[in-house]
Amino acid sequence: MSEIDGGRRPTRRQVLGTSAALAVLGYARPGFPADVNPLSPPMSAGDPGIVNAAVNLTINGTAQSLTVDTRTTLLDLLREHIGLTGSKKGCDHGQCGACTVLLDGRRINSCLSLAVMHDGDKITTIEGLAKGGNLHPLQAAFVEHDGFQCGYCTPGQICSAAGMLNEHKAGWPSVVSDDLASRPQLTDGEVRERMSGNICRCSAYPNIVAAIRDAAGETL
Ligand code: FES
Numbered sequence: 001m002s003e004i005d006g007g008r009r010p011t012r013r014q015v016l017g018t019s020a021a022l023a024v025l026g027y028a029r030p031g032f033p034a035d036v037n038p039l040s041p042p043m044s045a046g047d048p049g050i051v052n053a054a055v056n057l058t059i060n061g062t063a064q065s066l067t068v069d070t071r072t073t074l075l076d077l078l079r080e081h082i083g084l085t086g087s088k089k090g091c092d093h094g095q096c097g098a099c100t101v102l103l104d105g106r107r108i109n110s111c112l113s114l115a116v117m118h119d120g121d122k123i124t125t126i127e128g129l130a131k132g133g134n135l136h137p138l139q140a141a142f143v144e145h146d147g148f149q150c151g152y153c154t155p156g157q158i159c160s161a162a163g164m165l166n167e168h169k170a171g172w173p174s175v176v177s178d179d180l181a182s183r184p185q186l187t188d189g190e191v192r193e194r195m196s197g198n199i200c201r202c203s204a205y206p207n208i209v210a211a212i213r214d215a216a217g218e219t220l
């Protein structure tokens with residue numbers, strides 16, 4: 001008999017804990033409809049005028065060989081053809097960052113990139129960040145700091161943060177860096193600027209910044 005059947009309702013903490021785990025892993029949250037876009041079903045391969053091409057990618061460590069319409073974006077390939085729906089379609093115009101994935105460790109907007117451009121590339125999505133049953137440090141930090149509300153932007157935020165931390169580690173400056181010759185400290189301002197391509201409609205920004213700085217080992 002479940003706790004609900006037995007008259008004991010799940011606690012708020014249990015509900016939030018379950019929702020948090022689903023958000024950082026890139027799954028739809030309880031109570032939300034499946035987020036596959038009904039307006040963009042896979043096109044029929046037999047439609048006249050469609051040019052198909054083979055593409056081979058390594059996605060989250062697994063080799064994938066597909067034949068797709070050459071107009072298919074990387075985001076649609078991930079979501080519609082492979083079933084990795086963690087990467088989200090927010091604007092489909094490169095403006096929100098919900099679709100961010102890692103291409104050989106660098107962050108890209110997968111909605112702006114055609115799948116056939118990535119033949120031979122290695123792609124990491126939110127589903128590929130956790131290793132051996134352990135959350136990626138950024139995923140754990142987002143849970144710890146409540147770095148989300150609805151969770152829709154969260155997979156993109158976390159993938160973008162992973163790429164951003166690589167850029168910072170490599171010494172890349174941002175437009176708010178005072179000293180372009182040495183690696184800047186990862187202040188709130190640096191994180192906000194470097195993550196400015198990722199929109200959060202729930203405005204969880206303070207907690208997102210805290211989570212990223214914590215995962216980066218910065219003193220909060
Ligand atoms: S869905 Fe790609 S940037 Fe918004």
Ligand code: FES
Pocket residue numbers: 147148149150151152153154199200201202203204
């Ligand atoms: S948590 Fe809702 S859009 Fe960011």
